[in-house]
Amino acid sequence: MNLLLLHPEQLETRERARVTGRQLQHLHQVHRAGTGDTLRVGLRDSAMGRARIEHLDAHEAILALELDEAPPAPLPLTLVLALPRPKMLRRIIQSVVSMGVKHLVLVNSYRVEKSYWQTPWLQPESLTEQITLGLEQGRDTGWPTILQRNRFKPFVEDELAAITTGSRRLIAHPGSAGACPQGLDEPVSLCIGPEGGFIPYEVELIRDQGFEPVHLGPRILRTETFVPAALGRLFDIPSG
Structure with a gap:
């Protein structure tokens, strides 16, 4: 601690x-x-x-x-993340909170198992514990917002544009033409799919909301590895 x-x-x-x-x-x-x-x-x-x-x-x-x-400045990021496997969820929440993420949306996807949404780690008391551990690790006090959206299409069509207004919109997608930008100094919204990625239909639906597909290189990484790697590339995150 x-x-x-x-x-x-x-x-x-x-x-x-x-x-x-x-x-x-x-x-x-x-x-x-x-x-x-x-x-x-x-x-x-x-x-x-x-x-x-x-x-x-x-x-x-x-x-x-x-x-x-004063606590450290929050990361100017809205992170939209396909719900990961329960055993990875706690580590990912602690990791992104310690890095300064204040807006996290956990979403459904075709490749997300329905059973994942039943995990006790999504209950308020468990989320509070993981957020607390992340803030203690990162020496921060700003409590993040974590939304849960288990219906993909209604979320993307009805909410995604509104909650990402005024930000640079990116979707991480293997094989994209563009490399993930580096060292940004502007608000960013980043969509990250499940292991195996979003299916083509989901990618197109997100792109229709103004999101630009980007990649992090030729390697396919686990979600728990990809998320901090992407955040570290997008922003110059100081460490102590």
């Missing part, structure tokens, strides 16, 4: 917070923290800074907060 992300319900006052559960366990087992130690902390959708441990035992930690830093 590079940042202890606090949620509003953990605050006793604006300058004081109570930590239990997973985060307390992390303080004990990973940080090996003690009373008087200082930690990097942040408040969901608010400022970051430091906290001094005023009290620590097996049941709770009491933190004195000093939140005086």
Whole structure:
């Protein structure tokens, strides 16, 4: 954990917070923290800074907060991603959130198994956990929006243009004529299909909404590899 992300319900006052559960366990087992130690902390959708441990035992930690830093700028990206396999979903969410993605849409596709939409990892409590882990990894506090759309055609025809207005629209598609652009400094919307790619009908439907097909090279990558590779190419993402 590079940042202890606090949620509003953990605050006793604006300058004081109570930590239990997973985060307390992390303080004990990973940080090996003690009373008087200082930690990097942040408040969901608010400022970051430091906290001094005023009290620590097996049941709770009491933190004195000093939140005086702005979170990093969000990535100017709307990511439309065909729902990946459940065992990959958690890692991908954590990865894109840690990289600064604030707008993620999980969509259906012909090659997405119907059973994927039944995974418990799409439930609100699980998404909250994965988002928290991603923000803690990336030292960020800005909570992302994750939409779920399990009907492909209505989403593309009725919503896609509206949610990507004012951005450069790209669809990742193997064999495209154009290479994925690099180092952009403008809002981008990127559609990424399932492993095996969108079928031709889906590609044409997305192209009809003004999306330009691009490729990342001759290799076919797994979704969990392709997504961070594409984001790293599109934007100069600083790392610490």
